[in-house]
Amino acid sequence: MKPPPFRYARPTSRAEACTLLEEPGARVLAGGQSLVPMLTARTIRPTTLVDLAGIEDLQRLELDGEELVIGAMVRQHTVERSPLVESTCPLLARALAHVAHLQVRSQGTVVGSIAHAEPAAELPTVLVALDGRVVATRADSTRSIPAAEFFLGPRRTALAPDELVVEVRLPVGFDAVAFVEESRRHHDLPIVGVAVAARLDRSARVTELRIAVGSADGPRRLPGTEQALLGDCIDDAWCVRGQHAATTELQLDATSDTHPVTQLGEGGGAAASAHARHLAPVVVRRALERLGA
Amino acid sequence: MSVEPTSEVQVSLRVNGEEVTATVPARRLLSDLVRDELGLTGTHVGCEQGLCGACTVLVDGRPSRSCTMLAVQVAGAELTTVEGLLGDPAMASMRASFTAHHALQCGYCTPGILCTLAGVDPVDWPDDAAVRELLAGNICRCTGYQHIVDAVCAAWHTPQPGSPPGPGSDE
Numbered sequence: 001m002k003p004p005p006f007r008y009a010r011p012t013s014r015a016e017a018c019t020l021l022e023e024p025g026a027r028v029l030a031g032g033q034s035l036v037p038m039l040t041a042r043t044i045r046p047t048t049l050v051d052l053a054g055i056e057d058l059q060r061l062e063l064d065g066e067e068l069v070i071g072a073m074v075r076q077h078t079v080e081r082s083p084l085v086e087s088t089c090p091l092l093a094r095a096l097a098h099v100a101h102l103q104v105r106s107q108g109t110v111v112g113s114i115a116h117a118e119p120a121a122e123l124p125t126v127l128v129a130l131d132g133r134v135v136a137t138r139a140d141s142t143r144s145i146p147a148a149e150f151f152l153g154p155r156r157t158a159l160a161p162d163e164l165v166v167e168v169r170l171p172v173g174f175d176a177v178a179f180v181e182e183s184r185r186h187h188d189l190p191i192v193g194v195a196v197a198a199r200l201d202r203s204a205r206v207t208e209l210r211i212a213v214g215s216a217d218g219p220r221r222l223p224g225t226e227q228a229l230l231g232d233c234i235d236d237a238w239c240v241r242g243q244h245a246a247t248t249e250l251q252l253d254a255t256s257d258t259h260p261v262t263q264l265g266e267g268g269g270a271a272a273s274a275h276a277r278h279l280a281p282v283v284v285r286r287a288l289e290r291l292g293a
Numbered sequence: 294m295s296v297e298p299t300s301e302v303q304v305s306l307r308v309n310g311e312e313v314t315a316t317v318p319a320r321r322l323l324s325d326l327v328r329d330e331l332g333l334t335g336t337h338v339g340c341e342q343g344l345c346g347a348c349t350v351l352v353d354g355r356p357s358r359s360c361t362m363l364a365v366q367v368a369g370a371e372l373t374t375v376e377g378l379l380g381d382p383a384m385a386s387m388r389a390s391f392t393a394h395h396a397l398q399c400g401y402c403t404p405g406i407l408c409t410l411a412g413v414d415p416v417d418w419p420d421d422a423a424v425r426e427l428l429a430g431n432i433c434r435c436t437g438y439q440h441i442v443d444a445v446c447a448a449w450h451t452p453q454p455g456s457p458p459g460p461g462s463d464e
Contacts, residue, residue, distance in 0.1 A: 005320055
């Protein structure tokens, strides 16, 4: 189908964009690679699209202290090829290689993918792995939302309807990273995607470990598995221990009702969740093995 | 100074090197601007969902799916369609290689594939496996891909004083 009718505006400042977003039914247009297919499928009917392409100060891609700052209109293509990203936050580049196809990455934005919050998608998983933060503005206020509080369910975030994400900030300085996913076809959304990042001391022992699993149930960390693997060097036995710890941690969560995302019961149903939980520990092990490579 | 949302938008851009201005409904897809308003029907629409790649064009030199872009998004941009590749000697050589290697049957996917190829540096895609990865976003229902990969590899990876005859060509 073709998109339904809507009005269009191309503001030149963040303040203008926020004012436009106060209209009920107004939505942000960044790269459009998630939005436009939803328009042609008519799963959404916005009243107004607010195009960010005319706002010049949403193009930041730079280091700010210990964080990599990615502005709202920075294209995935740019980030994938950036020497700065490769040297400071290579996990992002590893994950981007799996996102859709290169034609989509020519237009799609990193921030847009995170704000779209497709539960199994690669970039939300990276944000959660690195415990990054989403910086959003509305009217006169700006706030920073930590990754752990940002994703509320499939394509639902903590953002208010009139809130504009201006940038995403990711911690830098991990010594070893890896991104591995299992999908039906190459370049599909993953059934399970795993992002890992580690800091090592001079004896090559893991002093900090982040493991995030993305699936239809949304992106989540594995704190129990992370804890179990600290203080040791990366070797095959360590990776296998990681798989066992992940199996235990995911099975425990499946039977408990304390995990907020699985509590919602959305995102593919019980069978899909069970399948992803079955695959996840194997993919975790593969990602841990890539860390050591 | 505030911006008022409008249902119709005037879009100015360069298409295949020429300045173009069109007034379109905001909801007009780029693929439909190209084919209908601009009459450039070399760009094909397959799935209209952003999956098949038949609609691939170059926006500011980057391969992009025209069915997952609104026309309004290319305001001020440099758009190249398959018609715009006609003056490029490297793409002439690629088309000759496609012919020699029988890399198209119905030809529906071919413009999208040519635009993808025109938007990258061959140095980044040095072998058969890399070319397959490059073309992962372009679906072909006819050829089974092997002849397409052969054609690209022959054009990019083999020095050719003249195109080699492909299987089945009777010169």
